[in-house]
Amino acid sequence: MNFSNYDPSGFYDEWFVRKGEPRPEVRVLVERINQFPPGELQQRQQAAQAILMQMGVTFQVYSEPSQKERIWPFDVIPRVVNAQEWAYLERGLKQRIQALNLFLQDIYHDQKIVKDGVIPQDVIASSQGYLSACQGLTPPGGIWCHITGSDLVRDHQGNWFVLEDNLRVPSGVSYVLENRRVMKNTFPKLFRMLDICPTDDYPGHLLETLLNLAPAYLDHPCVVVLTPGVYNSAYFEHSFLAQQMGVELVEGRDLVVVDGYVQMRTTRGLKRVDVIYRRVDDTFLDPQVFNPDSLLGIPGIMEVYWQGKVALANAPGTGVADDKVVYAYVPDMIRYYLDAEPILGNVPTYLCWREPDREYVLNHLEELVVKSANESGGYGMLMGKTATPEERAQFSEKIQQFPRNFIAQPTLSLSRVPTIVGDHFEGRHVDLRPYILHGQEIYVHPGGLTRVALKKGSLVVNSSQGGGSKDTWVLAGERSC
Amino acid sequence: MLSRVANSIYWLNRYIERAENVARFVDVNLNLILDLPNQSMAQWEPLVVVTGDLALFQERYGLPTQEQVIQFLTFDMNYPNSIVSCLYAARENARSIREIISSEMWQEVNSFYFLVQQAAECGQEVDLNQFFQDVKLASHRFAGVMDATMSHNEAWHFGQIGRLLERADKTTRIVDVKYYVLLPSVQDVGTTLDEIQWMALLKSASAYEMYRKRGRHLITPRQVAEFLLLNREFPRSVLFCSRQMQASLYRITGTELDNWHTGVERILGRLCAELEYITIDEIIQGGLHEFLDHLQVEFNRLDDAIFRTFFAVNLDPVTHGIN
Numbered sequence: 012m013n014f015s016n017y018d019p020s021g022f023y024d025e026w027f028v029r030k031g032e033p034r035p036e037v038r039v040l041v042e043r044i045n046q047f048p049p050g051e052l053q054q055r056q057q058a059a060q061a062i063l064m065q066m067g068v069t070f071q072v073y074s075e076p077s078q079k080e081r082i083w084p085f086d087v088i089p090r091v092v093n094a095q096e097w098a099y100l101e102r103g104l105k106q107r108i109q110a111l112n113l114f115l116q117d118i119y120h121d122q123k124i125v126k127d128g129v130i131p132q133d134v135i136a137s138s139q140g141y142l143s144a145c146q147g148l149t150p151p152g153g154i155w156c157h158i159t160g161s162d163l164v165r166d167h168q169g170n171w172f173v174l175e176d177n178l179r180v181p182s183g184v185s186y187v188l189e190n191r192r193v194m195k196n197t198f199p200k201l202f203r204m205l206d207i208c209p210t211d212d213y214p215g216h217l218l219e220t221l222l223n224l225a226p227a228y229l230d231h232p233c234v235v236v237l238t239p240g241v242y243n244s245a246y247f248e249h250s251f252l253a254q255q256m257g258v259e260l261v262e263g264r265d266l267v268v269v270d271g272y273v274q275m276r277t278t279r280g281l282k283r284v285d286v287i288y289r290r291v292d293d294t295f296l297d298p299q300v301f302n303p304d305s306l307l308g309i310p311g312i313m314e315v316y317w318q319g320k321v322a323l324a325n326a327p328g329t330g331v332a333d334d335k336v337v338y339a340y341v342p343d344m345i346r347y348y349l350d351a352e353p354i355l356g357n358v359p360t361y362l363c364w365r366e367p368d369r370e371y372v373l374n375h376l377e378e379l380v381v382k383s384a385n386e387s388g389g390y391g392m393l394m395g396k397t398a399t400p401e402e403r404a405q406f407s408e409k410i411q412q413f414p415r416n417f418i419a420q421p422t423l424s425l426s427r428v429p430t431i432v433g434d435h436f437e438g439r440h441v442d443l444r445p446y447i448l449h450g451q452e453i454y455v456h457p458g459g460l461t462r463v464a465l466k467k468g469s470l471v472v473n474s475s476q477g478g479g480s481k482d483t484w485v486l487a488g489e490r491s492c
Numbered sequence: 493m494l495s496r497v498a499n500s501i502y503w504l505n506r507y508i509e510r511a512e513n514v515a516r517f518v519d520v521n522l523n524l525i526l527d528l529p530n531q532s533m534a535q536w537e538p539l540v541v542v543t544g545d546l547a548l549f550q551e552r553y554g555l556p557t558q559e560q561v562i563q564f565l566t567f568d569m570n571y572p573n574s575i576v577s578c579l580y581a582a583r584e585n586a587r588s589i590r591e592i593i594s595s596e597m598w599q600e601v602n603s604f605y606f607l608v609q610q611a612a613e614c615g616q617e618v619d620l621n622q623f624f625q626d627v628k629l630a631s632h633r634f635a636g637v638m639d640a641t642m643s644h645n646e647a648w649h650f651g652q653i654g655r656l657l658e659r660a661d662k663t664t665r666i667v668d669v670k671y672y673v674l675l676p677s678v679q680d681v682g683t684t685l686d687e688i689q690w691m692a693l694l695k696s697a698s699a700y701e702m703y704r705k706r707g708r709h710l711i712t713p714r715q716v717a718e719f720l721l722l723n724r725e726f727p728r729s730v731l732f733c734s735r736q737m738q739a740s741l742y743r744i745t746g747t748e749l750d751n752w753h754t755g756v757e758r759i760l761g762r763l764c765a766e767l768e769y770i771t772i773d774e775i776i777q778g779g780l781h782e783f784l785d786h787l788q789v790e791f792n793r794l795d796d797a798i799f800r801t802f803f804a805v806n807l808d809p810v811t812h813g814i815n
Contacts, residue, residue: 241588254591265496276495278646278744278802 012052013045014429017436023169023426024438025090036093036486039204044088056087056431059193084479085190086430087197090441090461094488100163100171100445101455103355106345108159108447111176111332113348115155119145119328129347130340133364137415138337139385140179140330142293144300144313150326151224152451157324158217158288159447160184160460164358165426172358172423174442175338178329180290183460184446185248186480188213188255191458194482206487208457213446214255217288220450221256224322225285232285234258235275237266239291239307249290263291268311273321286322293327335384335418336362359421363414372419373410376403379419380470381410394470396422425470428481430463440464442472443483457485497592498650499803500585504593504601505638505654507582511575511608512631513662514565517542517669519624520696525558527688536561542665543573559616567612575627579608594641597634604630649740653798656740660733661791664784666697667720670713690716697728717780718772730787731767738764744802756797763790 019027026037033041044052063082092100117124118135125132135141160181162174191210195202218234225232238249240262253260265275266284274281294301297313315321331337339360342353361368361379372379376395383391393406410417427438445459461481462472472478517539525535537556540549548571553560568574572581586593586601607626611618635655642648670693690711694700703711703719723729738760742749745757752758775783 241584247590250591259494259497260591261494262496265494278493278495278498278650 012047012049012431012434012436014041014436015045017429017438019427019429019438022424022438022440023165023167025165025426025428025441027429034093037091040089040091040201043201043204052087052431053434055197059087059197060085062193062196063189083186084465085193086439086463086465086479086481087194088429088431088436089194089482089484090428090443091484091486092443092458094486097457097485100355103171103353104161104445104447104455105453106349106351106354107161107173107176107341108156108449108453110345110348111159111178111341112153112155112449114344115326115329115332116149116153117348118331119148124344124347127347129343130337133415134334134336134340135331138331138334140293140328140332140334140337142301142328142330145326145328148317148326148328151226151319151322154224154449155326156329156332157220157224157326157449159325159449160444161447163355163443163445164423167424167426169426171355173341173355174358175335176333176341177444178325178333179292180325181444181446182245182248182290183444183462184213184456185251187446187456187458187460187483188251190480190482205484208485208487210456210458213456214252216448216450216454216456217252218256218258220448220454221286221288221322221324223450224324226319229285233275233283234286234288235261235284237261237263237287237289237291239263239295243290245290252288263305263307263309266309266312268309268315271315271318271320273309273312273315284321286324288324293330296323296327330385335360335382336364336415339418358423361419363410363417363419368419369410369414372417373407376407378422380422381406381417381419384416384418392471394422422470425464428461428463430465430481432467437467439467440470440472441481458483493592493646495803497589497647499799500589501592501647501651502654502798502803504582504585504589505651506658507578507585508601508604508631508634509655509658510573510662511578511582512628513659513666514573514575514578515624515627515631516662516696516698517666518562518565519621519628520692522620522624523695524689524692527692538669539565542668545571545573562616562620567615569612576608576612579605589647592647594637596637596641600630600634600637604634646744649744650802652740653737653744656733656737657791657795659728660730660737661788663697663720663728663730663733664787664791666693667717668781668784669693669696686713687711694719699726699728702726714772714776717775721775722767722770722772731764734760734764734767754797754801756794756801759790759794759797763787763794 014027014033015031017027018030020030025034026041027033060082063085114124118141122132122135124130125135156178158181160177160183162177163171164174165171187210221234222232225234234256235258236249236253236256238246238260240246243249250260259275261275261284266273267276267281268274269281273284273287275284289296291307295305295307297308297310298305299310300313301308312321313327316323316327339357339362342357345351345353361372363369363372372381376393376398379395381393381395393402395403398406406417425440425442428441429436430439432439441461441463443459443461446456448454448456461483462478463481464470464472464477465479466477469477521535521539528535536558537546539561540546540556543565549556549561549564552571553564564571564574566575569576569580571577583601583605586598590598607630611623638648638651670689690713691700694703694711694716697720699720703716706719719726719729721730724731724735726732741756741760745754747753747757752761
């Protein structure tokens with residue numbers, strides 16, 4: 012199996028400039044893979060998948076009643092980002108997170124950005140992610156979004172865009188770490204030949220970010236990971252991160268508010284908890300303040316949070332910046348708060364609540380991707396190009412009924428990376444989700460999750476919709492990682 | 493450590509041990525039947541009686557035939573103490589504490605679960621003798637892997653207590669089976685058949701060879717009961733299990749050995765003292781079955797005290813400190 016017949020045309024190909032001409036950063040890789048004896052690569056691919064199954068790197072799909080765990084399909088051909096490109100992404104993401112964080116602090120206080128007419132009041136007030144219960148709140152250090160996973164894509168010319176920002180409880184980072192572990196077993200020689208930034212230090216950085224939230228006077232702050240429980244699709248990741256950081260993994264029922272503190276029930280009585288990395292959605296956190304039916308939450312926790320006696324990451328309320336309508340205003344936020352031009356751009360976005368945009372969307376459904384403002388994971392989405400006329404009619408009706416709930420974007424020709432298909436390579440579309448930590452400083456973890464649409468021609472990379480993943484290699488270049 | 497986690501590892505071990513012991517019960521009866529002159533139904537009823545779930549069985553199945561009893565104790569998903577239910581519960585407990593136990597332990601529970609699951613799908617078509625053998629081995633593998641791959645920390649000791657408590661309780665029930673089998677046939681006492689039955693009993697606790705090795709070769713009911721209840725070296729005897737439990741309990745609480753602070757320590761300490769100083773003659777005088785009953789009541793009290801002391805944290809701010 013080699014690249015001599017690989018056809019990179021039609022889209023931006025991450026590996027090849029044109030047929031037979033690899034980009035400089037992957038030249039060594041192409042040469043090495045071309046030298047493999049026939050069948051070798053497929054064998055390594057199978058071995059890699061077997062390791063993932065054995066390690067139980069599995070996920071569950073909500074809509075499937077069987078509730079069987081599956082591994083996420085993994086392709087051993089990595090995505091490679093050269094040092095220069097990465098430095099650019101890093102600058103762009105830092106700028107974006109800084110602006111988003113300032114936006115959150117502003118929106119829950121004076122709302123200057125609204126008063127100055129940059130973002131309409133309606134957009135904020137109607138956002139499901141906006142929590143009036145957080146109005147007036149200042150989290151420790153003024154940091155709201157401690158962990159963000161922004162989805163990036165490249166167009167047919169290779170330009171990078173931010174597709175969405177995930178500021179609530181972004182998942183997937185455990186795959187980044189496990190994929191790398193498997194890849195090191197799969198291609199040990201390549202790791203020696205190339206200078207690839209390691210990923211193993213993520214749990215360390217995450218712990219540092221969380222410890223940063225505890226009051227300075229505490230010698231040994233107690234950090235925990237809060238999970239909705241074993242039936243959550245990302246449970247593996249929750250337990251993985253807790254294990255890697257060496258902290259307790261707790262469920263809501265393990266925590267209780269006593270004497271004005273959040274405490275966990277241990278075999279030696281109650282123990283105070285100082286920082287919670289919560290993987291439970293905002294509105295499930297506290298049945299006294301939000302969803303009264305929530306069994307996942309801890310009654311009274313918000314009151315403790317207000318008094319600064321427990322820290323939450325991410326802060327409740329970050330969902331407002333995650334809203335796909337608010338997303339459209341991020342470039343304006345950057346200009347407004349930082350007085351700078353955005354380094355990383357947005358994908359052009361039509362907001363259906365605006366009359367002219369809505370007109371345009373309804374008339375061009377075939378060319379557009381329509382998304383619900385508050386859904387994630389590829390749910391509530393219409394791919395205009397491939398949808399049936401009935402599906403389009405359905406969405407058209409929904410858009411007219413609830414215009415605020417929908418945005419539309421042009422169908423992007425996502426970039427492609429060679430992927431093993433049977434006994435040869437074919438280009439498959441990818442996106443990239445880097446993880447950004449906001450502790451004392453903003454840290455962009457080198458690499459991130461490359462998701463790949465395994466179905467031929469498909470643009471949907473979500474795990475729940477037939478996507479797979481690849482390892483992401485950021486080359487160190489001049490800098491050291 | 494978290495109460496929920498302690499509770500889960502305790503039950504993980506109890507369920508695995510329970511599955512193993514059910515396999516022992518059924519397996520030994522299957523073998524015993526082959527040696528008996530007339531294979532009567534009476535041989536199967538005691539198995540259900542000692543589980544304490546006879547009423548439930550009668551309601552669901554009616555007469556205790558071999559097929560029905562095996563189905564109930566082994567493959568019945570709706571009976572919470574069947575082997576298949578035990579493995580389901582063990583796996584769910586293991587899953588919720590995957591970051592606490594070693595990945596090797598998780599893998600063992602997982603493959604144990606699939607072993608039982610597959611057999612349950614085939615029903616009694618499977619080679620039952622082989623299946624019960626596999627269940628016993630899988631349980632031993634789990635215990636071995638836990639011993640060799642997990643730090644012997646607080647969580648490990650909670651697991652030990654769970655396993656040993658379950659084992660001690662089931663040993664009393666194995667002895668009790670014989671009591672029921674014997675009851676209707678006093679005339680058989682001392683016959684070959686009687687000896688075969690007592691041998692079967694020892695075998696179901698993997699105790700036959702070790703019993704023989706003590707040097708006193710005769711198989712007498714008195715000595716068999718003594719061996720299974722009061723032997724200080726045999727790992728399935730009630731005294732041995734209770735002492736090991738006590739060792740783990742004191743490692744958890746950190747209490748000095750000649751003292752007690754919690755109800756758990758007191759109940760278990762008193763039980764150990766009783767078993768250490770009672771003689772088999774005293775037990776038989778008061779009635780073997782009554783003594784076994786009394787042990788089972790004590791085990792229930794112990795389980796309840798463990799739950800209240802370690803797993804269900806008292807939220808009253810004044811008294812919530814345990815140590």
